[in-house]
Amino acid sequence: MEKTVSESRIEQVYQIRPEHLNGAGRLFGGKLMEWIDELAALVGIRHSQHNVITASVDNLRFIRGAYQSDLIVLIGRITYVGNTSMEVRVDTYIESFEGIRKPINRAYLTLVAVDKAGNPVKVPGLIVQTESERAEWEAGIRRCSMRRQRKEEGF
Template identity: 30%
Template sequence: MESIPIHETKTVQTRLVLPPDTNHLDTIFGGKVLAYIDEIAALAAMKHARGTVVTASIDSVDFLSSAKAGDTLTLEAFVTYTGYSSMEVYVKVTAHDLLKDEKKLTTESFVTMVALNENGEPIPVRKVHPETDEDWKLYETAPLRREIRQKRIASRKK
């Protein structure tokens, strides 16, 4: 099975933060951001797998700053590493205050998606290969994140 460059899995979405999306502090609900993260991670993984995927894990979500009503959110996702049927997807969320033309990183996350066939069984996915410095950093650190994830899951089975 061939390997593809990470950039071919890149997916970008832009969303407007509306008042119903915000809490009493006028900032976006974390759960809303999580839904956006899950959706874009699935899109990047589907692009890579060329088929159906499901979310296996949202390993980490770091809320670094907030976005308020009127801001736009740009979500970027790409596959950083693959296993047999699993894909680690990195998601970065940036808020843009259009009136002040100020941008800030709001959220970073790692999501594991699994490719499935029509019977719901895991199927193999292509490998990815890094090209940029950011790609390399994420690619080289992915096995450690995978090991931590597997230990966490194994500890729950005891």
């Protein structure tokens, strides 16, 4: 059965603690990558109703740093689905205590749904309802074909 984007959308908030920092006193990039990967997987699990594995992460762009006590908001949503794979976009923001959000990262991940034996399984289709969801879907088709080409060329 097909599902909408909003059915699997997830928003998660963290407050940066000392153990999240790197030697330069900023949010450690690897910690942010963990949060992004985890959130994308949860979106994929909700959409597919199966466990998922991360096939690729791309367009991981660090726009600005974040510091202790900052609030970090991650929003994950499905942008495109193939046969067994799902593309999830994760946007990360710093949110001020007044509620103003500034983007610090955007990433696209490809998750593959797997059965109990670890074999890829078909995922539900995606119902795109808004103009921006439609635009993401169209762009997702192009990104998917670029990934296929990169895989074939081995980089």
